[in-house]
Amino acid sequence: MSNLFDLTGKVAVVTGASSGIGIQFAKALAEQGADVAILARRYDKLQEVSKEIEALGKVAFPVKCDVTNERDIEAAVNTIVDKFGKIDILVNNAGTASSGSIETLTEAEWDKVMDINVKSIFLMSKYVVKHMKEKNYGKIINTASILGAVGSKNAPLHVYNASKGAVINLTRGMGTSLIQHGITVNAIGPSLFETEMTKDTLFNEQYLKVYNAVCPAGRPGKSGELNGALIYFASDASNYTTGQILFVDGGWTAI
Template sequence: MMHPFDLTGKSAIVTGGSGGIGFEIARALAAQGADVALLDKRTECLEARAEEIRSMGSKALSVKCDVTDEEEVRAAVNRVIDSFSKIDILVNNAGVAGAGSVDQVEESAWDAVVDPNLKGIYLMSKYVVKHMKERKYGKIINMASVCGLVGSKAIPLHAYAASKGAVVQLTRAMGASFAQDGITVNAIGPSLFRTDMTEAALFKDDFLNLYNELCPAGRPGNPEELHGAALYFASEASSYTTGQTLFVDGGWSAV
């Protein structure tokens, strides 16, 4: 009997796959047998990451792609289909964080956060869903955030919170629309996790002490602690689950 989390024979796209949470999710998928295409606009270590996936026994593809550029997205999706023949799983992970209050943040800074976090999901899904509908099968995982559910007194994250709240609702809407096409759409909502992006900005004593005091778990998350949620949504274990957001947040959203 096949293990419910087995991904042998499946092929996946992970955006923002060159590091941090994206690469951790890619590793988790590959460990269960999936072939993985890593998409990222940062190319410094992209092929090296793909080689790490290959060392695990899976096929891997590294593709330069800015998820806010429609032509790059279209070309990247076509390249993955040409290489893997199909796309079973799409992980919309690419995104950025950014602090700022609506009364202070410049329009360009607002767009720099909202576009990759929300428009990127729209564009990637636009081209992958067409392919998944033809095959009557697909698993889409969007990266939301606990900031899409609750506010923050410590730091004004207005553009980030707005974008991630929209991801939660977009996930519901897509899940409802595509269920009869054999496509499930779910989201993961992390709280603070240690990554290259958060290390420099947030892992400072004052903020970290405050976070640890407020978070029921008393600590930030480690990227590998997202493996379970990603594998659940990517596999047949979640065949009757769609439109949902699983908050992997150390209990932050529970209090």
């Protein structure tokens, strides 16, 4: 039982690791023993995160990659496999949000959010799964959202709803197809956590008052509160769990 969550010797890839939840995920995986390749567009930020991972005694590998660009992704995956020889864990975490309803969103905003939040998971997984299949082992974890399962009456986020709904059912589709190859695919559905994405839009007094009144926990999530779900899905503790969505949301989706 004590070794069930140990990631020593594993190689993890985390997208969107230059900020917010991705940094937390990369560090949590390193704390459990994994070496971690971290991907994002801002290389300077990735270098800072690398230092934090290395301070934990693990290998960090920063790779500049736009996860909407197939050529970038193919090159990034090849570089990581050349360096480490394998990829055990893929965390598809990069994401963005665009507030607004179907009446106010532009086509460009729609396409951008769908590309970053959904197409990226398709492309990253396409290039990583072939290496996982060779080893008959893999753990894919997608960052979804409560807003892929429910709406948000007080702050319309319609393209975000559509994108995270797609992440949830893509997780089920991939999870059921890939388990026969020893690869599990699961998703984490956070509610509200303070990051670059949310700090200016949702972390204001007016919105938090509404959020705290609705959320059974009466507060947003704290840094580190997603890590338990991540390590469960990233480790052998979840070998018979696939296609599942774990909402880490202070009870929001249970109301």
